[in-house]
Amino acid sequence: MNRSHRVGLPALAAVAALAMVVSACSSGSSGSGSKSTSGALTASAPGITATTITIGSHQPLTGVAAPGYDEIAPASNAYFDYVNAHGGIYGRKIVYKYLGDKYDPTSTVSVVKQLVLQDNVYAIFDGLGTPTHLAVAPFLNSEKVPDVFVASGCECWNSPSTWPETFGWQLDYVREGKILGTYIKQHFAGQKIGYFYQDDEFGKDGVKGLDDEIPQADVVSRQSYDPTNINVGPQVAALKASGAKVVVSFTVPAFTALLRLNSLKLGFSPTLVVSDVGSDPITLAGLLEAYAKQGGATVSGNQLTQGIITDGYMPTLGDTSNSWVALFKKIHDKYLPKLPFDGNVAFGEAVAYTFVQAMLKAGKNPARADLVKAIESGLPQGPAVAPYAYSASDHAGMTGAFIGVIKNGVIVKEGPVQVTNTSATGAVQSYTGTQPTAPSSGMP
Amino acid sequence: MTEFRELTLGGISVGMIYAAIALSLVLIWRATRILNYAQGGMAMFTTYIALLVINHTGSYWAGFAVALASGLVLGGVIERLVIRPAENKPPLNAIIITIGLLVFLEGLAGILYGGQFRSFPAAFSITGLHVGSAALGVSANDVFVAVAVLAAALLLAAGFRYTSAGLQLRASAFSPPVARLLGVRVGRMLTLGWALAGLIGALAGVLVSPSTFLYPNSMDSIFVLGFTAAVIGGLDSPAGAVAGGLILGVALSYVGGYLGSDLVPLFGLAALAVVLMVRPSGLFSPAATRQV
Amino acid sequence: MTLVRHVATAAVLAVLLVIISSTVSPFRDYQMAEVACYVVAVAGLTVLVGLSGQISLGNGAFMAIGAYAAALLLLHLHWPLAVVLVAALAVAAAGGAVVGVAAARLRGPYLAGATLILAVALPSLALRYGLLGGDQGLTVVINSPGFLGPSFSLTRWQAWLTCGCALITLVLLANLARSRVGRSWRAARDDEVAAALAGLNVARLRVLAFVVSAACAGLAGALLAVTTSIVSPGAFTVTLSIGLLTAAVLGGLGTLPGAVWGSLVLVLVPTYVTDVASSHGLSSSVGSNIPVAAYGVVLVVVMLTFPDGIQGGVHRLSRPLASRLPAWPGAPRRRPPGPQFRAPASEHQEEGSL
Numbered sequence A: 001m002n003r004s005h006r007v008g009l010p011a012l013a014a015v016a017a018l019a020m021v022v023s024a025c026s027s028g029s030s031g032s033g034s035k036s037t038s039g040a041l042t043a044s045a046p047g048i049t050a051t052t053i054t055i056g057s058h059q060p061l062t063g064v065a066a067p068g069y070d071e072i073a074p075a076s077n078a079y080f081d082y083v084n085a086h087g088g089i090y091g092r093k094i095v096y097k098y099l100g101d102k103y104d105p106t107s108t109v110s111v112v113k114q115l116v117l118q119d120n121v122y123a124i125f126d127g128l129g130t131p132t133h134l135a136v137a138p139f140l141n142s143e144k145v146p147d148v149f150v151a152s153g154c155e156c157w158n159s160p161s162t163w164p165e166t167f168g169w170q171l172d173y174v175r176e177g178k179i180l181g182t183y184i185k186q187h188f189a190g191q192k193i194g195y196f197y198q199d200d201e202f203g204k205d206g207v208k209g210l211d212d213e214i215p216q217a218d219v220v221s222r223q224s225y226d227p228t229n230i231n232v233g234p235q236v237a238a239l240k241a242s243g244a245k246v247v248v249s250f251t252v253p254a255f256t257a258l259l260r261l262n263s264l265k266l267g268f269s270p271t272l273v274v275s276d277v278g279s280d281p282i283t284l285a286g287l288l289e290a291y292a293k294q295g296g297a298t299v300s301g302n303q304l305t306q307g308i309i310t311d312g313y314m315p316t317l318g319d320t321s322n323s324w325v326a327l328f329k330k331i332h333d334k335y336l337p338k339l340p341f342d343g344n345v346a347f348g349e350a351v352a353y354t355f356v357q358a359m360l361k362a363g364k365n366p367a368r369a370d371l372v373k374a375i376e377s378g379l380p381q382g383p384a385v386a387p388y389a390y391s392a393s394d395h396a397g398m399t400g401a402f403i404g405v406i407k408n409g410v411i412v413k414e415g416p417v418q419v420t421n422t423s424a425t426g427a428v429q430s431y432t433g434t435q436p437t438a439p440s441s442g443m444p
Numbered sequence B: 001m002t003e004f005r006e007l008t009l010g011g012i013s014v015g016m017i018y019a020a021i022a023l024s025l026v027l028i029w030r031a032t033r034i035l036n037y038a039q040g041g042m043a044m045f046t047t048y049i050a051l052l053v054i055n056h057t058g059s060y061w062a063g064f065a066v067a068l069a070s071g072l073v074l075g076g077v078i079e080r081l082v083i084r085p086a087e088n089k090p091p092l093n094a095i096i097i098t099i100g101l102l103v104f105l106e107g108l109a110g111i112l113y114g115g116q117f118r119s120f121p122a123a124f125s126i127t128g129l130h131v132g133s134a135a136l137g138v139s140a141n142d143v144f145v146a147v148a149v150l151a152a153a154l155l156l157a158a159g160f161r162y163t164s165a166g167l168q169l170r171a172s173a174f175s176p177p178v179a180r181l182l183g184v185r186v187g188r189m190l191t192l193g194w195a196l197a198g199l200i201g202a203l204a205g206v207l208v209s210p211s212t213f214l215y216p217n218s219m220d221s222i223f224v225l226g227f228t229a230a231v232i233g234g235l236d237s238p239a240g241a242v243a244g245g246l247i248l249g250v251a252l253s254y255v256g257g258y259l260g261s262d263l264v265p266l267f268g269l270a271a272l273a274v275v276l277m278v279r280p281s282g283l284f285s286p287a288a289t290r291q292v
Numbered sequence C: 001m002t003l004v005r006h007v008a009t010a011a012v013l014a015v016l017l018v019i020i021s022s023t024v025s026p027f028r029d030y031q032m033a034e035v036a037c038y039v040v041a042v043a044g045l046t047v048l049v050g051l052s053g054q055i056s057l058g059n060g061a062f063m064a065i066g067a068y069a070a071a072l073l074l075l076h077l078h079w080p081l082a083v084v085l086v087a088a089l090a091v092a093a094a095g096g097a098v099v100g101v102a103a104a105r106l107r108g109p110y111l112a113g114a115t116l117i118l119a120v121a122l123p124s125l126a127l128r129y130g131l132l133g134g135d136q137g138l139t140v141v142i143n144s145p146g147f148l149g150p151s152f153s154l155t156r157w158q159a160w161l162t163c164g165c166a167l168i169t170l171v172l173l174a175n176l177a178r179s180r181v182g183r184s185w186r187a188a189r190d191d192e193v194a195a196a197l198a199g200l201n202v203a204r205l206r207v208l209a210f211v212v213s214a215a216c217a218g219l220a221g222a223l224l225a226v227t228t229s230i231v232s233p234g235a236f237t238v239t240l241s242i243g244l245l246t247a248a249v250l251g252g253l254g255t256l257p258g259a260v261w262g263s264l265v266l267v268l269v270p271t272y273v274t275d276v277a278s279s280h281g282l283s284s285s286v287g288s289n290i291p292v293a294a295y296g297v298v299l300v301v302v303m304l305t306f307p308d309g310i311q312g313g314v315h316r317l318s319r320p321l322a323s324r325l326p327a328w329p330g331a332p333r334r335r336p337p338g339p340q341f342r343a344p345a346s347e348h349q350e351e352g353s354l
Helices: A009-025 A069-085 A105-118 A130-142 A173-187 A201-213 A233-241 A253-266 A281-293 A301-305 A323-335 A343-362 A368-376 B002-032 B039-057 B060-086 B091-113 B140-162 B164-174 B176-181 B186-212 B220-233 B238-259 B261-278 C002-023 C026-051 C059-077 C081-102 C108-128 C154-178 C180-190 C192-197 C202-228 C238-252 C256-278 C284-305 C309-317
Strands: A052-059 A093-100 A123-125 A147-150 A166-168 A193-198 A219-225 A246-250 A271-274 A309-312 A400-407 A410-419 B128-131 B134-139
Touching: A052 A069, A052 A105, A052 A130, A069 A093, A069 A323, A069 A343, A093 A105, A105 A123, A105 A130, A105 C026, A105 C202, A130 A147, A130 A166, A130 A201, A147 A343, A173 A201, A173 A246, A173 A271, A173 A309, A173 A400, A173 A410, A193 A201, A193 A233, A201 A219, A201 A246, A219 A233, A219 B261, A233 A253, A233 B002, A233 B238, A246 A253, A253 A271, A253 A281, A253 A301, A253 B128, A253 B134, A281 A301, A281 A343, A309 A410, A323 A343, A343 A368, B002 B039, B002 B134, B002 B140, B002 B164, B002 B186, B002 B220, B002 B238, B039 B060, B039 B091, B039 B186, B039 B220, B060 B091, B060 B186, B060 C284, B091 C238, B091 C284, B134 B140, B140 B164, B140 B186, B140 B238, B164 B176, B164 B186, B176 B186, B186 B220, B220 B238, B220 B261, B220 C108, B238 B261, B261 C108, C002 C026, C002 C154, C026 C059, C026 C154, C026 C180, C026 C202, C026 C238, C026 C256, C059 C081, C059 C108, C059 C202, C059 C238, C081 C108, C081 C202, C108 C238, C154 C180, C154 C202, C154 C256, C180 C192, C180 C202, C192 C202, C238 C256, C238 C284, C238 C309, C256 C284, C256 C309, C284 C309
Parallel strands: A052 A093, A052 A123, A123 A147, A147 A166, A193 A219, A193 A246, A246 A271, A271 A309
Antiparallel strands: A309 A400, A400 A410, B128 B134
């Protein structure tokens, strides 16, 4: 069992000298998570040795959910390699063990139990997927393993009373729906709106947020799709028949592209508003490039994405003057030359950066509880465009995003960052703070 | 009315893809009495090869031809190396072998080409065709898909009925010992059957990949629906394969458009159940002649 | 006599399993529980496919029925676990009866196609009705029973529970296979017409086989729900159904020890190959796909070298011993068990008509 001692500041100075002597002789027993910043590195928790910190994750590396998402963990690993090459976390190297679960919750349970019970990882980091992670969140919480920065926008990760070890990171889908909905309400008032969404919690939570803002009378069609069925022609025909002038889509990039392609076939050209994950211009361009190259075809990749309205919770990758984009690109170019520098890679690096921030705050010989406390004490805003909500009573991550429009293959920001909460009545407000610049060393 | 027309035409174009997969399954069934669970995987693999050629040479038709040729070769090689040794063994073994083959091909594609979505070009324009200012709901490429699959089906049917090789193929499946006695090189016929199935599967792959994007598991759900179409039409009949594909494509299109996409798999099941209740061997198969 | 022998074997195995599960780590306990769940499902399937000759590519759907039934009963009605397991089994058996009746006239690949689309369609029902939890599924939490003491490890209890159910299932199925029903199944499988002439009600036998295999799958689904603590559509994809069939054939179709071998392969081989691949530090997409490709190769090679499955291979190797023991049920005979795909020449007048 880990016990952490909270030493009051006045007393700290007095015992610091004593601690230096004591820890120099200590034999590194597991259990004491003192916040002393001096002394040798000890094995202060499972997964932590004097030289390494081992963390685990479950990711869809193969199977139908793999395309795109299988870039995230290597990108995080690339950032960890960079940190390890520049001194590590207080001198310890991060070992990131991510296992594939084929997006099947039964496999997720298997691999996470292996990571926790057999490999004794310090924490589970960036577990990907809502149905998959829901399968393991109760287990991780009952075993008191920190379950940090889940890669899913479900609001369910924000339950400090039932799941004290679990923390979200990315902007959740309800907030995103509210931010997009507010923009639509302001700019397309009275026009016919159609929804196109993935029929799982990603799409449904997004729609919930949209419905909080968009008047019901304006919504003329709600079409969902199953990601295993690529034929979305019928849904697009239904959207067209409803007369929708604006289509809001909570889709993954493949289905944003399919929406566009099918619309082209039917001669349907609404204004398209797409949520962050489905609008990455680089991924979309990759999906549509074949049509751009086709001789004799009358479409081009950029033409198909031109004018798409979207939101972003991290700086757009086209903004090369942004210090975060420059940092992530530098790391990508060095460690991941074979992968395209797209939204998934930036996501992986950004969440890894946040983890390093939290670990540095957790102290030199942290117990598992120290990581949880470090996040709950609040993390400084990093690559996100809006502040984090982390506190002892709130385990949600980012709180806002900006609205942007895709012009010539790049997202161009329009207006200030909007922040909100997840309640139906919570207002969507502009955020007036500025994003901090990335540290020049690349380490938090 | 517009929506109905769009749904019908859309359903036909996607139904033709199911028909192509169904055709290759029918071919293998008629020739070797095996259910080839790897059919979609083979199509995916040959489409990757086509993509390599297209990216290298810039010519779509070169890639198209290479896809068909490699489908032919892949089918024949698989039959010789992996299916033939299982010939006299329990019949389910062959199915498990094709399942193993599917898993292997998907893993190999992931290793060689990575798991990313790849964009695959269409043969012709994908913009909707117009009559005056009204969009028809179908593109030039859709017309090409329909024509290509129909041509393949007709050639296949004609081949089975009118050529000597077709007769030998059918004889080898019906009764290998008797066929051997009559001088048919049964082994060669089995290989030919698989090779042709590989060719048609490869055709299906290049025709559908513009709409599904190419990745190792891209043909999985198409395969399931193609199999369903083959069963609806009757596994012994190429015409049945095409009919089954069209029926399934159009029916599911109406369901998706008017009732909601979450009902599509259930309606697929319902369609199959209805057909098989009435005709347990599919719509176009000859009925079993012995009842006791 | 048969019953006594079966029960005695099961008792010995039970003691062995208790000893093993008490000494290994919690993770191995979890793996034992996983394997045991699959043994229950694969055993039911091997009876359906091997003894009764009906191919099913959709037993994953019956597992889903059992799992959801168990989850709903535990969450909303709070019934005791034993009652819940029996109820889940019964609900799935009812589903099996419906499918069996609907599929009574289907043979070979037509039955395969129908059960395949069943496997795809049934889990999608969960997305439609909020009661079933949608895409996120339902969470199921059980505790180890009071009589074992408050600090008894939950994973060990899960291992005991699932292994116990697996042994009971195997004993019941072994008895069934040796009984008149089992003989009738084999007769109908080998020659339907002759069996009908001999007075067997072939249609009823076929439905019964579906009911038995669906009941086993339902129990396995309920056990899996209780072991993994979650029931969601993503856990019951077509891959699961195909995996069950693969395990049944790989292990040795129609044999109950085969169900055990197949389940062991299904659970342990992919993990083992992943460990080997990741220890070599290959690039991500190469490294994560090597286990996939390797598993495919394993399937093909095993089927080619051991056409009667692993149990057949074990049987061959232990033949000198076997000749001194009475024959096991389901031992490989001259005619390989399984659905008859190749139509005997006398049936089906094929005109080759279009």
